[in-house]
Each structure stands twice: as C-alpha cells, then as structure tokens.
Amino acid sequence: MMQETIAGHEQRIDGVIFDMDGLLLDSESLAMEALVSAGLTVGYDIPMTFCRRMIGVPADGCRTLVREAYGADFPVDAFFAAQEEHLRDFVDAGRLVLKTGVEPLLDYLDEHKIPRAIATSSSRYRTDHHLKLVGLFDRFDAIVTRDDVTRGKPDPEPYLKAAAKLGVEPCLCLALEDSHSGARAAHAAGIRVLVIPDLMEPNDEIRAKAHHVLADLHEALAFIRRTRG
Incomplete structure (x- = not known):
C-alpha cells in the first residue's frame, strides 16, 4: 500500500529511471x-545479515565493508571472484526471474512513449548478460552501470x-529503487524516488x-497513471 495518499499537483513525469537488482530482477536474494x-569457499562463515549491508553498494564500497569487518588479511579478490562464479551458476540454473509488475509497467511506458533508463551498481557485463x-x-x-561512472550510489552521478x-x-524524472543507497542517490540528484523494498x-x-x-511495481504503475491523469 502507498505510504500516503497522493494530494495536490504532481510534477509531470517525462522519464523513468530504474534500478536493476531487486527492482527489475529478483536477483538480490541470489547475490546474497x-x-x-x-565466504565458505574462501574459508569464512559470513552471515547473511552482514551480506545484506552490501545491497545497492558499489564494488569499491563492498570491498571496504569486507576489509573493515574481516581485516586486511581477508582474501577480498578471491571472495568476490567466488561470488561471481556462484552467482553465474545460480543464473545458469534458471533462477533469475523478473520482479512482479515489470512487464505491465514497461508496456505502459511503451504505449505512452515515455523514455526509460537503468542506473545500476552492477558491472556492464553482468547488467547486459542478465x-x-x-x-x-x-x-x-x-x-x-558502475563502469560508466566515477562515483557510484549513493552519489547522485549514476x-x-x-x-x-x-x-x-x-x-521531471521518476526513479524506482529498492535499496537505501539507491534512494539516497536519486534523492541527491533531485529526482523523485519511489521506494519498493526488496530485502531491506x-x-x-x-x-x-x-x-x-x-x-x-503494480503500485508504481498506478502512481504513474494517476500522475499523468
């Protein structure tokens, strides 16, 4: 349900910018x-609660979080390489699916010729592949993607x-986000942001x-319809 009723005049929506993981794709649970x-591959028992702190955080920020938590001797490169391998296995097994409401929302944007973009903390390779x-x-x-910017989320650059x-x-844009860092990035960019929580x-x-x-995203589509009248 909506946090609040929509009242008063809404600025028009001329473009929509989507996060990807956890917003378009049901991928955050796979990444976690x-x-x-x-962690087990490199000999560490890393709790899910810690992993969730990395949701929506760019690669450099994730590396910093891990080093701060597990020390300078933690095999950071091997850890994230292993994560990519495990994630690839999960995706290749057919576990990557769309979040509910994606296709009706994109169909509406097509019908009304509203341009749309993705702003994601994932790499170009992973983004395009998925x-x-x-x-x-x-x-x-x-x-x-994270490869296209100097500063990732929560910086507004993406x-x-x-x-x-x-x-x-x-x-005149509308952002759709699930993560805290993504919501901060959109807000800092001066973009209205609809937050649709996933794991956080x-x-x-x-x-x-x-x-x-x-x-x-069904509620996001309803909001866009109402805003456009």
Whole structure:
C-alpha cells in the first residue's frame, strides 16, 4: 500500500529511471546467497545479515565493508571472484526471474512513449548478460552501470548521467529503487524516488527521502497513471 495518499499537483513525469537488482530482477536474494557461498569457499562463515549491508553498494564500497569487518588479511579478490562464479551458476540454473509488475509497467511506458533508463551498481557485463537473459535488454533507452561512472550510489552521478542520456531534466524524472543507497542517490540528484523494498525495509531516513514507499511495481504503475491523469 502507498505510504500516503497522493494530494495536490504532481510534477509531470517525462522519464523513468530504474534500478536493476531487486527492482527489475529478483536477483538480490541470489547475490546474497552467492556471497554466503563465496565466504565458505574462501574459508569464512559470513552471515547473511552482514551480506545484506552490501545491497545497492558499489564494488569499491563492498570491498571496504569486507576489509573493515574481516581485516586486511581477508582474501577480498578471491571472495568476490567466488561470488561471481556462484552467482553465474545460480543464473545458469534458471533462477533469475523478473520482479512482479515489470512487464505491465514497461508496456505502459511503451504505449505512452515515455523514455526509460537503468542506473545500476552492477558491472556492464553482468547488467547486459542478465537483461538479455530475461528479455529486457532492448526495452531501455539508456543503461548506466558502475563502469560508466566515477562515483557510484549513493552519489547522485549514476542518476544524473541516466537523466542526461534520456535528455530529461532530473526534476521531471521518476526513479524506482529498492535499496537505501539507491534512494539516497536519486534523492541527491533531485529526482523523485519511489521506494519498493526488496530485502531491506526503509528506515526513517529513507522514508523521508522517498516520494512514496510502495509494495510493488503494480503500485508504481498506478502512481504513474494517476500522475499523468
């Protein structure tokens, strides 16, 4: 359900920017499972609660979190390489699926010729590979990955770059996010953000930054329909 009723005049929506993992793709749970498995591969029992701290965090930030928690001797490179291998195995086994409501929302944007982009903390290789696997690669006008920016989320650069690629002013864009760092990035870019939680519930800070907190992409589509009249 919506956090609050929609009242008053809404700024028009000329472009929509999506996060990918946990928002379009039901992939965050796979990534977390892969992190736990990678820990065991390199000889560490890493709890899921710690792994969830890495949701939406760029690669460099994840490495910093791991080093701070497990020390300078932790085999960081081997750990993240193992995570990629485990995640690839999960994806190749057919476990990567779309989040509910993705296709109706994209169909609506197609019908009304509303441009859309992706701003993700994943690598270009992983992003393109996963989007092609689920048939979404050709449904976006622009894709900004961690390889395309100097500073990843929660810095606003990914969202500002995505808006620029769409040719839409940030204030006329709408962001869809599941993670705390992503919501911070969109808010810092001056973009309205709908937060649709996946594995992390929004705290008071994120609720304050969110334009609305929604249950799923069906509610996001309903919001866009109402806003456009």
